[in-house]
Amino acid sequence: MRDIEFRIKNNKNNWVYFTVFHNxxxxxxxxxxxxxxxxxxxxxxxxxxxxxDIVKFHINGENxxxxxxxIVGYSKRRGAYMFKDGMLSVLIAxxxxxxxxxxxxxxxxxxxxxxxxxxxxxxx
Numbered sequence: 001m002r003d004i005e006f007r008i009k010n011n012k013n014n015w016v017y018f019t020v021f022h023n024x025x026x027x028x029x030x031x032x033x034x035x036x037x038x039x040x041x042x043x044x045x046x047x048x049x050x051x052x053d054i055v056k057f058h059i060n061g062e063n064x065x066x067x068x069x070x071i072v073g074y075s076k077r078r079g080a081y082m083f084k085d086g087m088l089s090v091l092i093a094x095x096x097x098x099x100x101x102x103x104x105x106x107x108x109x110x111x112x113x114x115x116x117x118x119x120x121x122x123x124x
Contacts, residue, residue: 057109
């Protein structure tokens with residue numbers, strides 16, 4: 001079973017990480033719009049991937065396919081975290097059947113920022 005971990009920015013603009021069992025979080029000291037859950041996955045550099053992260057990923061292999069940049073978000077319809085890039089949504093849950101499901105044991109995605117600190121990384 002994976003840890004259920006969250007991150008949120010405090011009023012001093014620093015990230016605070018906590019689990020569902022953490023006590024003492026006072027919501028008044030945090031920017032609630034920055035709350036994001038850990039997906040349970042790490043990128044190719046072992047960086048934890050959270051909701052709201054901006055991720056660079058490769059479709060059909062690193063050298064032969066296309067490179068995309070997308071935002072990590074949760075899809076209620078699919079019941080999975082997904083990368084959303086405006087044209088394509090890629091499932092990142094390993095147990096969801098889909099031709100776009102990332103099943104490579106070697107991750108080909110990389111966290112390059114997040115929507116709160118690096119909105120300029122997302123192309124309109």
